[in-house]
Structure formats: structure tokens, C-alpha cells
Amino acid sequence: MKPAAWIPAWIPAIAVAALAWAAPAAAHDTPIALLTLKETQPGTFVERWTYSSSLNIAAPTPVYPEHCVAEAPRVVCGELGLTGDFSFEKLGERYSAAVVRLMPLEGPKRSYTFTAAQPVITLTASGILPLSHIVAAYIPLGFEHIMLGIDHLLFVLGLMLLVSSPWMLVKTITAFTIAHSITLGLATFGVIGVPEGAVNALIALSIVILAVEVLKLRRGRAGWSATYPWVVAFGFGLLHGLGFASALTGIGLSQANLPAALLFFNIGVELGQLAFVAVVLAVAWSHRQLRAELPRWTETVAVYGTGTLATVWFYDRFGAIVAPLVT
Amino acid sequence: MRILTVVYTLIALALLLSFPEPASAHLVSTRFGELYSGLIHPLTALQHLVPWLGLGLLGGLLGNRTSRWVLLTFPLSAGAGALLAGGLPATAAIDHVNLFSFIVLGLLVALSVRLNRPTFLGLTVIFGLSHGFANGTPDLSGVPLLLYAVGVLLAAYVLIAIATAVTQLVSQRAAWGTIAIRAAGSWIVAIGLVFGGYSLTAGV
Structure with missing residues (x-):
């Protein structure tokens, strides 16, 4: 399988890495x-x-x-x-x-x-509450949550770099969406509960793993993650859904409003995710059209930068979990 | 392309180094953060959106060798303009330059004028600075202003890249493409005249 050259890594990675640097370890905090x-x-x-x-x-x-x-x-x-x-x-x-x-x-x-x-x-x-209130409140909240969640966006970006065709991208993003919707729903309804700190640390680790897979792919060593990226998307999507849930579980919604709030929050997340994917694809296409493309080494540097940043996040978040246990 | 590579790498490096850890609080403690404010502001304001599209149309008509440089010059100028606005007093002259940009860019597109590269890039820098300045705000200082300016830069980059590429595609592949683009240029002039007249009579 050829490397995913149809999306130059450096285009989105430069922008997102800059954003990511600006965000702290608790990047997807929605205050x-x-x-x-x-x-x-x-x-x-x-x-x-x-x-x-x-x-x-x-x-x-x-x-x-x-x-x-x-x-x-x-x-x-x-x-x-x-x-x-x-x-x-x-x-x-x-x-x-x-x-x-x-x-x-x-x-x-x-x-x-x-x-x-x-x-x-x-x-x-x-x-x-009228339905219009729930729609107006929770779609923007979901949209905002993923837009502030630089780590979620970096993961989606990693998935985009891993796939080799538009159809595979559709399948991969769909798998990610289904997976995070499952755990978002289960966590919001209280069926499952995972410590937020551990979830955040593992989300950072998922970006590191994805960056490694992208680098392997760009060196011509396509592993199973590049062959079946939707499996990776689904597996880690379950994890990211728990991260999305943190924005809802802290609110203390009444049971009567919970199903609708969850639905529209998730729609907001999906809209944000699709907007991000659309912008990245549009910019990548524009650069190809204008033949304003960079050498491959710049792409490699961008992926290394993203992986390094996620590693720092992982240690930071992991340290926040371990520190209270040690002291 | 080598020059572009070096410059882009420098931009990336500058962006990465310009965000110390304490600045991070601003991104998450505000609704979309100053960066998102800078990103959204020009894209939701008619007085910026229309001339920026005009610049993209003009760039798309000029061919690859010239137009791809706009991806570099215009976003950087717009970002620099937003930064300057944090330290300099607001002036009506900037608004007049921006109004002028409607007319100039619209006419150049409508007449399909083949500008040479230095002239075109000069225009992108001038209008980038003026529009960036108009997008800036003196209320922000220090790192939040930098984040805001990077947001303006990203907005300029995304919009110009897409507008230029789409224009080039349409003008090259469709027989009616260039005619449609030139017609759009005349619309930009018309919008500029209406908007300028309204703004001037309202005391801009």
C-alpha cells in the first residue's frame, strides 16, 4: 500500500500542532x-x-x-x-x-x-423544556467541546493521514463516530464510569500510537492499522467517547432531558468533527491544485512533532494521576 | 519550492516557539479562545470576506507561478496587521483602504488584468496589512493578541487557499469559467460601492 500522499501531513499538522502547543494537558476541558x-x-x-x-x-x-x-x-x-x-x-x-x-x-x-x-x-x-432549547444549547456545546479538544482533533488528523483513499476515510471516520457515540451514551447514562484522568492520559497515548503508525506507513511499512484503519478508529473511538462524556456527566442533567441532550450534544460533536475534516481536505486539495506542495521530510517532521507533543501530554496526564498516590 | 519549504518551516517553528505554556490558559478558559475569535471574526464580516474572496479570484486568474505565493504573503500580512492593531491607535484611513480594496480587487478581476508578480504580491501585502489591522483589537495585549493574530492568519490562509484553487480550477476547466469569475469581480465592485457609500454616509 502506498503512503497516504493524497493528504500532505504538513498542511494540517502545522496548524494543529501550533494550536496543540497552545493548549495545556487538560486540553479538552469545556469550562x-x-x-x-x-x-x-x-x-x-x-x-x-x-x-x-x-x-x-x-x-x-x-x-x-x-x-x-x-x-x-x-x-x-x-x-x-x-x-x-x-x-x-x-x-x-x-x-x-x-x-x-x-x-x-x-x-x-x-x-x-x-x-x-x-x-x-x-x-x-x-x-x-422545549426541544428548541435543548437543540440550541447542546449542539453548540458539542461543537465547542471537540473544537477545544485539540487532542480529539489531532487523533482525527492522524486517522486522515493513515488512510489511503477517500472511501477508506469515510469508513474510518464512521467507525470513529459510532464508537465514541457508544461510550458517550453509556457513560452519560451512568452504565460505565472511568476516571477522567486515566481516560485523558490514554487519549494522549492514542495519538502517540497513531503518530507511530503514520510514520511506519510513510516509510513503506504498512501495518494492520494502515490496512484496517477503521478498526483502530473504532477501538480508540470508544476511548474518546469517554472523554466527550466528561462534558455532559459533570452537568447533572435531569433524567427527563438526558436523552435529547445526549443526542444533540453528539450531533454537535459530529458537526465539529466533519467541519474539521472538510477544512483539512479542502486545504490539502487547494495546495495540490496550486502545486504548492512541500518535500516529504517536512511532513515527517510534522508527524514527529505531533507525536512528541502527545507524548508530553501523556506523561503530564499520567503524572497527574500518579502524583497523589506517591505523595 | 525550496524557498517556500524553508519559509513554511520557519513559520511552523515560530508558531511553536511563540506559545509558552502559560498562554495555554487563554485557549480553554474562553469560549473559543482568542485564536478561534481571530479565526472567525474575518470570516463573518462582509467587509473582509468579500475582498478576500476577490483576492482569491484574482490570484486564481494569474496562474500557479504567481498565485501560490499568495498563500504565504497574504496570511502573514493579515496576521502582522492584527498584531500591529494591538499597539497602534485605530485610524479611519485603514477603513478607507479596506473599502478601496473592494473596488481595486473587483475591477482587476472584472477586467481580468494580468498583473505581474511583484505588483500582485505588493497588493496582497498592503491589503493583508490593512484588513489584518481592521481585524485586530487593542483590547488584547501580549499572548492573547498573538493567539488572536494567529487565528486571523489561519482564516486568511484557509480562505485564500480555497478561493484561489477553486478559481483556478473553474477558469481552466470550464469554458464559461473565466466569464463567471469576471462577472463575480463586477459584483465585488458593486458590493464595494454600496457598502462604501453606506459606510461613508454613516460616518466611518
Whole structure:
């Protein structure tokens, strides 16, 4: 099998490696602020913030319905209760999303997810969310999660370099999609649970392994991974799905909203993934069309760079797991 | 091609070295990060998107030997312009140059003018700097500005690469290709006139 020369490695690798360098080891952190509002008396709530961002930056400012009076940590809404337009200021600048978990005196707990695309939600007494809200909140969240997840993108890039034809690319990306959808669903519904740190370390390792396979292929030693790249995509896709799930499991969604939220979050992830693949293919095609291609050694350097970066991530993430056990 | 190889390698090296670890926080702690802001901003603004497409159309009409250099000169100029905007005061002259770019690029495409390489590359640098400057923001300083500028650079690179290649393909393979591209050039002039008139009367 010939090396995958139809996608010059250096084109996307230069850009993605630059992005990757800019991202820390916890690259696919999607910062989410969680605000729990517990009703202590009828119409009176107490705020409690939880930041799920590893950076622990200040929470966004909530804007309560007009009839509510907020004197942190108490929020008094009176007889009308917590109904009406609820929003957050400057959401999207520091946090990807804010989740409000409402714990009323009576009735089930409810969760509302705010994003830059869905900054205002009209709360109702029944707590039922329209489908349009879930679509508007979770598709951007999924899209953003993979776009911030440089390690996921690097893995997809590695898959693209491993395949030798457009049809094989379709099969490989499809296998990756199916696999990560399976584990994303299982983890979100709580069927399986894997420590986030270990998952992140293994995701970094998956990029290292893929980089090695790409280098072997470019030296003319096509292994089984180049012959059956969709098997690799499926296997490691299961792992990446657990990584995607971290953005959803931390939110604490109510069971009623979970299936739709999962579906549209996954659609957002797929859209982001397809957008990335489309841009890489378009740029690669453009360079071929314009005959602006570079020597092969530059491609090799790009793959080595990507593998080295992923190795650093792996040690960093692995160290974060081991360090507490040693000290 | 050897020169291009060296320059591209230097760009990659510069990009890699210009992102120290502390800068990483900005990418994940903001919604799309400054890099994504820089990437998206020019692609969602009519006053940048249309002239950039015009530059791609012009480059595609000029043939490989000239057009492939635009992949280097325009993105670098746009990135440099965005960086300059962080340190220099905003000026209306930049907006006028950008408005002018609608007309110049549109006319050159519509008339299918065969520019020589230095003139074409000179235009790409001038308009790259002016559009990059207009995309920049003085609110960012230090590393976030650098990330933002790299985002502008990447946007310019992707858009110009695709627009130039598509134009070249269409003009070479379809009999109607060049006519359609020249017609698109006239549309760019028309859009520029409307946009310029509106902007000037609005006090740009």
C-alpha cells in the first residue's frame, strides 16, 4: 500500500500542532459553571456555585427574573417562584456553559443549560423544556467541546493521514463516530464510569500510537492499522467517547432531558468533527491544485512533532494521576 | 519550492516557539479562545470576506507561478496587521483602504488584468496589512493578541487557499469559467460601492 500522499501531513499538522502547543494537558476541558438553587422556603432559594473548570475562574453573573431579589446567597422570588426570563452575563467569554440545577421544595430536580447560543431561558412552573432549547444549547456545546479538544482533533488528523483513499476515510471516520457515540451514551447514562484522568492520559497515548503508525506507513511499512484503519478508529473511538462524556456527566442533567441532550450534544460533536475534516481536505486539495506542495521530510517532521507533543501530554496526564498516590 | 519549504518551516517553528505554556490558559478558559475569535471574526464580516474572496479570484486568474505565493504573503500580512492593531491607535484611513480594496480587487478581476508578480504580491501585502489591522483589537495585549493574530492568519490562509484553487480550477476547466469569475469581480465592485457609500454616509 502506498503512503497516504493524497493528504500532505504538513498542511494540517502545522496548524494543529501550533494550536496543540497552545493548549495545556487538560486540553479538552469545556469550562462549565454549575449553579445549584435550593428552595429553602416557598419562593426563596439559596445559591451554591460549583466550578467544573480546571482553571477555577470566576463564575458568570446570573440575571434572575425581574420579580426576584438576589442578595447572595439568597434569592427571593415570592409567590411567582423562579419563573420568567433567566440569563447569564457575558456567558461564553470565560465559560462554555452555565448549568442551573433547581431543587424545589416539591417536585423533581430540574437542570437548565445556558450557552452563548442560548443565553436566556424562560423558566416555567412545570419545568418542561422545549426541544428548541435543548437543540440550541447542546449542539453548540458539542461543537465547542471537540473544537477545544485539540487532542480529539489531532487523533482525527492522524486517522486522515493513515488512510489511503477517500472511501477508506469515510469508513474510518464512521467507525470513529459510532464508537465514541457508544461510550458517550453509556457513560452519560451512568452504565460505565472511568476516571477522567486515566481516560485523558490514554487519549494522549492514542495519538502517540497513531503518530507511530503514520510514520511506519510513510516509510513503506504498512501495518494492520494502515490496512484496517477503521478498526483502530473504532477501538480508540470508544476511548474518546469517554472523554466527550466528561462534558455532559459533570452537568447533572435531569433524567427527563438526558436523552435529547445526549443526542444533540453528539450531533454537535459530529458537526465539529466533519467541519474539521472538510477544512483539512479542502486545504490539502487547494495546495495540490496550486502545486504548492512541500518535500516529504517536512511532513515527517510534522508527524514527529505531533507525536512528541502527545507524548508530553501523556506523561503530564499520567503524572497527574500518579502524583497523589506517591505523595 | 525550496524557498517556500524553508519559509513554511520557519513559520511552523515560530508558531511553536511563540506559545509558552502559560498562554495555554487563554485557549480553554474562553469560549473559543482568542485564536478561534481571530479565526472567525474575518470570516463573518462582509467587509473582509468579500475582498478576500476577490483576492482569491484574482490570484486564481494569474496562474500557479504567481498565485501560490499568495498563500504565504497574504496570511502573514493579515496576521502582522492584527498584531500591529494591538499597539497602534485605530485610524479611519485603514477603513478607507479596506473599502478601496473592494473596488481595486473587483475591477482587476472584472477586467481580468494580468498583473505581474511583484505588483500582485505588493497588493496582497498592503491589503493583508490593512484588513489584518481592521481585524485586530487593542483590547488584547501580549499572548492573547498573538493567539488572536494567529487565528486571523489561519482564516486568511484557509480562505485564500480555497478561493484561489477553486478559481483556478473553474477558469481552466470550464469554458464559461473565466466569464463567471469576471462577472463575480463586477459584483465585488458593486458590493464595494454600496457598502462604501453606506459606510461613508454613516460616518466611518
